[in-house]
Amino acid sequence: xxxxxxxxxxxxxxxxxxxxxxxxxxxxxxxxxxxxxxxxxxxxxxxxxxxxxxxxxxxxxxxxxxxxxxxxxxxxxxxxxxxxxxxxxxxxxxxxxxxxxxxxxxxxxxxxxxxxxxxxxxxxxxxxxxxxxxxxxxxxxxxxxxxxxxxxxxxxxxxxxxxxxxxxxxxxxxxxxxxxxxxxxxxxxxxxxxxxxxxxxxxxxxxxxxxxxxxxxxx
Numbered sequence: 689x690x691x692x693x694x695x696x697x698x699x700x701x702x703x704x705x706x707x708x709x710x711x712x713x714x715x716x717x718x719x720x721x722x723x724x725x726x727x728x729x730x731x732x733x734x735x736x737x738x739x740x741x742x743x744x745x746x747x748x749x750x751x752x753x754x755x756x757x758x759x760x761x762x763x764x765x766x767x768x769x770x771x772x773x774x775x776x777x778x779x780x781x782x783x784x785x786x787x788x789x790x791x792x793x794x795x796x797x798x799x800x801x802x803x804x805x806x807x808x809x810x811x812x813x814x815x816x817x818x819x820x821x822x823x824x825x826x827x828x829x830x831x832x833x834x835x836x837x838x839x840x841x842x843x844x845x846x847x848x849x850x851x852x853x854x855x856x857x858x859x860x861x862x863x864x865x866x867x868x869x870x871x872x873x874x875x876x877x878x879x880x881x882x883x884x885x886x887x888x889x890x891x892x893x894x895x896x897x898x899x900x901x902x903x904x905x906x907x
Contacts, residue, residue, distance in 0.1 A: 714757060744762075750794075760822065770835075780882050790823050795820045809894055809895070819839040845890035845891070846892050859885065
């Protein structure tokens with residue numbers, strides 16, 4: 689499906705063997721149950737959030753004591769409103785300029801696949817983390833709402849023939865570094881993350897054609 693990523697149907701979320709890598713805090717019972725409920729409601733797919741349909745998606749945030757999972761609006765908000773321009777993705781080479789504020793508040797979108805122009809891409813090792821930048825919006829009723837944008841990089845490997853951009857996939861050993869609020873988001877930082885993602889990005893394989901080649905690209 690166009691403009692989506694997500695999980696396989698009915699994964700046994702309490703068992704790390706289904707993920708292939710550790711994705712804390714998703715294995716914790718409370719978060720795992722919330723994620724199962726979201727998968728039932730959204731059929732395992734994260735979609736761009738509509739202005740009226742509040743389909744929020746799970747994000748992993750850094751915390752003072754432990755990582756947290758919260759549900760967020762997939763379209764970055766500026767000034768407490770969805771940006772009027774396309775803000776569901778953000779280029780890695782623009783984070784230190786166009787997106788500098790949101791770049792200081794980073795998160796990770798957990799996933800097991802993403803679709804691009806009718807092609808589904810996965811890792812043989814299971815789940816992975818997609819880099820995201822975030823803002824906090826205040827709703828008219830005073831509710832605080834996390835909003836986010838997926839970070840993209842130049843496509844490599846199997847994705848490159850399909851589209852020129854792909855999600856920035858974070859190696860497992862660098863996920864805590866990405867979430868560290870004390871690490872300033874600047875050009876050197878994002879450059880190091882893109883370089884570190886190269887090998888992992890080339891490991892993706894195309895596993896499914898869904899026939900929606902006439903749809904706009906996710907990234």
